[in-house]
Amino acid sequence: MPAWEELRPVKVDGLAYAQAMGSSWTSVLFAAIGLLAVIALIRSVRLVPVQRNDIVERFGKYHRTLLPGMNIVVPWLDRIRGTVDRREQVATMVPKPFTTADGERVTLSLDAYFRVADPAVFAYAGQFLPALEDKLTTTVQEIVGGYATGQALNSPMQIAFTVAERLDEALRPWAVKVTRVQVTDVKPPPPQDGKGWVYRKVV
Helix, strand or coil, X not given: CCHHHHCCCCCCCHHHHHHHHHHHHHHHHHHXXXXXXXXXXXXXXXXXXXXXXXXXXXXXXXEEEECCEEEECCCCCEEEEEEEECCCEEEEEEEEEEXXXXXXXXXXXXXXXXXXXXXXXXXXXXXXHHHHHHHHHHHHHHHHCCCCHHHHHHCHHHHHHHHHHHHHHHCHHHCEEEEEEEEEEEECCCCCCCCCCCCXXXX
């Protein structure tokens, strides 16, 4: 008898098949739920280093400020807008010429030390570094412009103290505290003919 005549159709138990498929889909579903739970757990924990704050937004608006240490956030609802460094920082102004009260130009460079007082205000106040550079240059010119050339050259500590006071006030919209200012160098104008206090002709 040919081999093909011995073949018989295999009967499949529909109920058993449905149960097997249902069990398989249930396993996949539980595995997916477990994976999502692990991801949510990992994303809900945020470690913030010392001397740093993280700004959290919820639905596009400020929600809270994370402090150093372990923090809990709500995954998929909370978003980290950015981080704020709370350490003291220094902005160095390279040598620049400034006009004194008597019309001369002295070259001055300084270091301005500051720290962020309120991270939430700082995060939403706008671009800080361009504003710092602009306000620092403007403040120094206003102060140096009130001195005669000789006074400006001999008063670096007083200039630094006054710059620190006025710059601190100017940076309040960013919640930045100016801790100190140090004048690193101050130079007189280059010698020019006819400027008796700088240059004298020898007859």
